[in-house]
Amino acid sequence: MPNASELVEAARAARANALAPYSKFAVGAALLCEDGTIVQGCNVENSSYPLTMCAERNAVFSAVASGRRTFSAIAIAGPSDARTSPCGACRQVLIEFGPDMTVYYTVPGGVEETTARALLPDGFTW
DSSP, rough: OHHHHHHHHHHHHHHOOOBOOTTTOOEEEEEEEETTEEEEOOBBSSSGGOOBBHHHHHHHHHHHHHTTTOEEEEEEEEEEETTOOOHHHHHEEEEEHHHHHHHEETTTEEEEEEEEEHHHHTTTOO
């Protein structure tokens, strides 16, 4: 099973595939599935900005499309000089797939660790 640093490195690798021509803020994500598979995602921007897809949701939706539904952790990596915690929409998606999922995200000089529930304490769950 990959450890936290391997998951963060996978997120950094996914970041290289980001398409961020408007914001110039490339983000990568690496989602750890219950079976040990890592599914990567990156942000993909669109000129109709609301149609942009965040890296976290890209990874979750790709995992779901491949038949996976249970996740234990996700790592999110952005520019080295920025905090890259999930946006509100991504927080809601993450909490629905696992309120206790570990969330690692890059910050200037390191990585922070939390849970989906801590990021969105009153999020909807099913």
